[in-house]
Amino acid sequence: MPKKVDHGQRREEIAEAVCRLAGREGLDGVSLRQVATEAGVSMGRVQHYFTTKDEMLRFAFRTISERVEQRMATAVAGLGESPPPRALVRALLVEMLPLSEPARAEAPVLATFLARAVVEPALAESQRADAERLREFVTAQIGAAPGNPALEATALLAIVDGLMTQLLIGHVDPATALSTLDYQLDRIFGAA
Amino acid sequence: MPKKVDHGQRREEIAEAVCRLAGREGLDGVSLRQVATEAGVSMGRVQHYFTTKDEMLRFAFRTISERVEQRMATAVAGLGESPPPRALVRALLVEMLPLSEPARAEAPVLATFLARAVVEPALAESQRADAERLREFVTAQIGAAPGNPALEATALLAIVDGLMTQLLIGHVDPATALSTLDYQLDRIFGAA
DNA sequence: TCCTTTACAATGCGATCGCATCGTAACCGG
C-alpha cells in the first residue's frame, strides 16, 4: 500500500535537520521552513511527515535521546564483561559530556530541550523516566561503596548536568571537566 | 532637562516584566508587545526606553544577575563576622537554588538566559567574569581542606547548576537537592 | 510667551511564522 519510501527514514532525515538547527541556533531558530531548507527538502515534505511542528520537535527529541542511550550502551559494551563499577559509571557519564565528536553534536541539542522543559512541563515529564532509571542504576553501582549512594548518585548526575552546560558555554574546558568528574569518581569508588 | 521621570526606574519596571515573562514562558515568549502588556504599559513606552529588543534582554539579564548577587551578599552578611567557610559557601550556593521565595522567581530566568548562552556566545561571555569570580572565591574557601580545592569548587558549582535545572523541571525535590548539597559540603569541610 | 525637548501613544511596514489548502505525478491493486 505505501508507495515505496521508508516512512521512518524520511522522518529521521528531517529529525536530523532539526537537531543540526537546534544545536546551531537553539530551538527558537527551528521553523518549518528552516528545517526544510536544512534538510534540503521542500516544506511540503516536512508537513507531510509531521502533522504539527510540536510533533516534529518531540520526535526529534526522542530520536536524539535514543541515540545518546545507544552510545552509552556501546560504550558500556566496549568495557567487556562485568566491568568494575567505576568504569561503568564513568563510561555512562562521559558520554553525556560534549567531549567525543558525536557527543559534541548531541549535547547542545539535549541542553536546548532540557532548557525548554523548564517552561514546558510535558517535555520535562518525557525525560523523567529516563533520568530516574539512570539515577537508580548509578545508585546501585555506587551501592557497595561507603557513604550515601543515593545522594552521591544525585550529586554525580547533577555534576554532569552542570559540566555539560558549562562546557557548552565555554566556562570550563574539556580537560578540567574530565578531571572534575574523575576526581569525584576516584573519591566515591576509590582511586583507579 | 529631563522631564521628571526616573529613567532608571522605568527601565527596571520593564525589566521586571521581562523577567516575569521569561520565567513563565521562556525567552521565546518574550516579545515587545507581550512585555508591554505584562508591564501594563504601551509598546511605545518599551521602545522609548530600549532602542532594541536585544538591549532590553541584556538589561533584564544584568538586572537579575545583580539581584542574585545582592541576595548572596545579604545572606552572607546575615552570618555575622568571619563565619566558617562551610556556612559561607553554603549561603552562596543555596541562594542559587530555587528554594527561597525570591530565588524561585529568579532561577527560571537565570536558567533561561544560561541556556541561550549556549547558542549566543556574547551572552556566555558576559556571564564569564561573574562565574570565574565565584569559582575562585569558593576555591579559596575550600583551600584549607584536604584534597584538590579547585576541582572540588568546580564540582560544587556544577552540582548547583545541575540541581537548579533538575529542580526547575521537577526531577528532584527541594529536600533531596538540599541534602545532596549538604552531603558534599559535609564531606569537603567536615560534618557541621 | 514661545520653543525646544522629553515622553510617550498610535500606527504602519515588511518579514516570518505555523498551518491549511490545492494540484499533481507516480505507483499499485483490481
Place this chain on the structure above:
DNA sequence: CCGGTTACGATGCGATCGCATTGTAAAGGA
C-alpha cells in the same frame, strides 16, 4: 488500464514579529 491512494510541491492565509515613523501632550529654559 484504471481508480485510488501516496507523496509530495506550491501557494495562500491570518497572526505575530521587531522596528520605523509619526503625532502629540506637557514640562522647562530663554
